[in-house]
Amino acid sequence: MTRTRKPVDAVVVGVGLVGSIVAKALVDAGLSVVGLERGPARDIVPDFQAPDAHDELKYSVRKNLMVDAAKETFTFRNRPGQTALPMRRLEMFLPGSGVGGSTVHWNGVVFRFQESDFVLRSHLRDRYGPNFVDPALGIADWGVTYADLEPHYDRFERLYGVCGKTGNLAGVRQPGGNPLEAPRSREYPNPPMKELYAGRLFRNAAESLGYHPFVGASCNLTRAYTNPLGLTLQPCVYCGFCERYACEQFAKASPLTTILPVLRANRRFELRAQAQVLRVNVDRDGRRATGVTYVDAAGRETFQPASLVIVAAYAVNNVRLLLLSGIGTPYDSRTDTGTVGRNYAFQTISAATVFYDQSVRINPFMASGATGTYIDDFSGENFDHGPHGFVGGGFIGPLLTGGRPIEFRPVPPGTPRWGREWKAAVARHYNHTVNILCHGSSMPVRTNCLDLDPSYRDAWGQPLLRVTYDFPDNDLKMSRFITAKAMEIAQRMGGQRVGGGPRSGPAMATQYQSTHNTGGTIMGDDPKRAVVNRYLQSWDVPNVFVIGASNFVHNGSYTPTGTVGALAYWAAEALTGRYLKQPGALVTA
Numbered sequence: 001m002t003r004t005r006k007p008v009d010a011v012v013v014g015v016g017l018v019g020s021i022v023a024k025a026l027v028d029a030g031l032s033v034v035g036l037e038r039g040p041a042r043d044i045v046p047d048f049q050a051p052d053a054h055d056e057l058k059y060s061v062r063k064n065l066m067v068d069a070a071k072e073t074f075t076f077r078n079r080p081g082q083t084a085l086p087m088r089r090l091e092m093f094l095p096g097s098g099v100g101g102s103t104v105h106w107n108g109v110v111f112r113f114q115e116s117d118f119v120l121r122s123h124l125r126d127r128y129g130p131n132f133v134d135p136a137l138g139i140a141d142w143g144v145t146y147a148d149l150e151p152h153y154d155r156f157e158r159l160y161g162v163c164g165k166t167g168n169l170a171g172v173r174q175p176g177g178n179p180l181e182a183p184r185s186r187e188y189p190n191p192p193m194k195e196l197y198a199g200r201l202f203r204n205a206a207e208s209l210g211y212h213p214f215v216g217a218s219c220n221l222t223r224a225y226t227n228p229l230g231l232t233l234q235p236c237v238y239c240g241f242c243e244r245y246a247c248e249q250f251a252k253a254s255p256l257t258t259i260l261p262v263l264r265a266n267r268r269f270e271l272r273a274q275a276q277v278l279r280v281n282v283d284r285d286g287r288r289a290t291g292v293t294y295v296d297a298a299g300r301e302t303f304q305p306a307s308l309v310i311v312a313a314y315a316v317n318n319v320r321l322l323l324l325s326g327i328g329t330p331y332d333s334r335t336d337t338g339t340v341g342r343n344y345a346f347q348t349i350s351a352a353t354v355f356y357d358q359s360v361r362i363n364p365f366m367a368s369g370a371t372g373t374y375i376d377d378f379s380g381e382n383f384d385h386g387p388h389g390f391v392g393g394g395f396i397g398p399l400l401t402g403g404r405p406i407e408f409r410p411v412p413p414g415t416p417r418w419g420r421e422w423k424a425a426v427a428r429h430y431n432h433t434v435n436i437l438c439h440g441s442s443m444p445v446r447t448n449c450l451d452l453d454p455s456y457r458d459a460w461g462q463p464l465l466r467v468t469y470d471f472p473d474n475d476l477k478m479s480r481f482i483t484a485k486a487m488e489i490a491q492r493m494g495g496q497r498v499g500g501g502p503r504s505g506p507a508m509a510t511q512y513q514s515t516h517n518t519g520g521t522i523m524g525d526d527p528k529r530a531v532v533n534r535y536l537q538s539w540d541v542p543n544v545f546v547i548g549a550s551n552f553v554h555n556g557s558y559t560p561t562g563t564v565g566a567l568a569y570w571a572a573e574a575l576t577g578r579y580l581k582q583p584g585a586l587v588t589a
């Protein structure tokens, strides 16, 4: 029998990056808020301390901080018509589980999207004419502009103590930063990370070709920093254990270090960990949410009544929860109708690799998850796509994340994949190799979508989310273009040999790309195509807000989380400034 808890003003599903920001805004507005998190309660002390914090087998290989695929996973296929199979070990992307969510174990690479990203359809039409965009691409304007989001990017960057050097302060170019970035109202709160030797080699080569290298921004701190909530982060020691690890130094921004200590001290907020939300409950006519149903740590099915529901469970999980709750119309790729699951996109990653002789010592173990020197010359709309026949692009540059011994074993093409020769090649090249990342955008097409799997279920008997994805032709063309640029720079970096190549299909569930899943509950002005309006409020059930990268209409050339943080603050402002004053639809279609 389902037990019922005392009603609260708001329930937040998922206590990760978005959930913590929105919950904080709601308690500050005087609401009682329950945060439901499926994973365990945890904190930097005592859960993530040396020497265990650097256990590569536990965290990188066995993925201790990710969702347990034996309980809940995804099924995957490349095309509609194929039978999707479950990912029994997560490899392709790695959604986190546990209080604080995925940024507890993220890299910390942070960007803003371009101004054109938010108005992509109009921008491409104005720049290239009405027939330029392949009609197969589901590109649309998002319903917000960069100018709308700029103050919210800024708030997120102050909260997380982002470290970088601006190249564009209110439209005035600044030396040392990225000259091609969108204008920002203020300098970053902290200076950028040190440039690694690999970055310097890349910089010299890129500059010789006329490009504009810069040190990328990070959420790995460069100095002690006290954020606006009074929480202090410490400087990074470049130990190289960020990606897939929590930081025992308090040097990486995440909800655990930037917001949860303050939020949890607020008596209007109650955190319930190990609370697996099964669905958002809606009333009989399906127009109002009444709360959520979850299974608590003792395995009891529980109903939590609430006047307002915030779905903040990470991109793909947001989509699944709406489908399980019957909120919105499931997307049908055959007819191109419906909304939930539409415009699923990912990231198009490729690399060029420079192999040096043994006199060039890269020391890859000295790094953070976000020590990178990049060029932005071939991202998004920073170059003329007219002659190329694709849209999108990507930033390019060496992002060294730590040279950890199990995962980092670069060998030149043609090396045997095991045995004595392989071992000798690993030893020979470990300290003398630079990987240049090509971090490409991802455009939506009809056949890339999310729905509920007809066959496979999770530990609670609910259908898994079925991911249908392959790299669209547009993105493969884009990848060929940007990877060729990376290879050109690589050839100038003074190595003995260059390897690598563009992304090619098919997409494989067994290959890690990034955890940059986007789309599925997209924002927009048209309720027939979008799940949420410009304030990230459900078009169908106005007391439900769905927030995260699932709102992205396409995925840009950059890492998503800066934009996710900005959207969280944007929605929080709409909630507290408008919705709470007059609950109801904030936009009429």
Ligand SMILES: Cc1cc2nc3c(=O)[nH]c(=O)nc-3n(C[C@H](O)[C@H](O)[C@H](O)COP(=O)(O)OP(=O)(O)OC[C@H]3O[C@@H](n4cnc5c(N)ncnc54)[C@H](O)[C@@H]3O)c2cc1C
Residues within 6 Å of the ligand: 013, 014, 015, 016, 017, 018, 019, 036, 037, 038, 039, 094, 095, 096, 097, 098, 099, 100, 101, 102, 103, 105, 106, 107, 108, 109, 110, 111, 243, 244, 275, 276, 277, 278, 312, 313, 314, 315, 317, 370, 515, 516, 547, 548, 549, 559, 560, 561, 562, 564
């Ligand atoms: C290894 C790795 C490296 C990354 N590096 C970068 C990077 O360098 N730059 C970048 O921009 N992005 C990076 N990301 C992505 C980044 O972590 C996400 O964009 C960010 O965490 C999204 O915030 P969110 O609040 O939407 O989701 P999360 O922070 O993941 O929070 C969602 C929470 O919801 C919980 N939840 C899910 N379903 C339920 C349910 N049914 N019931 C209750 N709770 C639920 C989850 O357990 C989780 O705690 C990385 C991700 C990974 C995994």
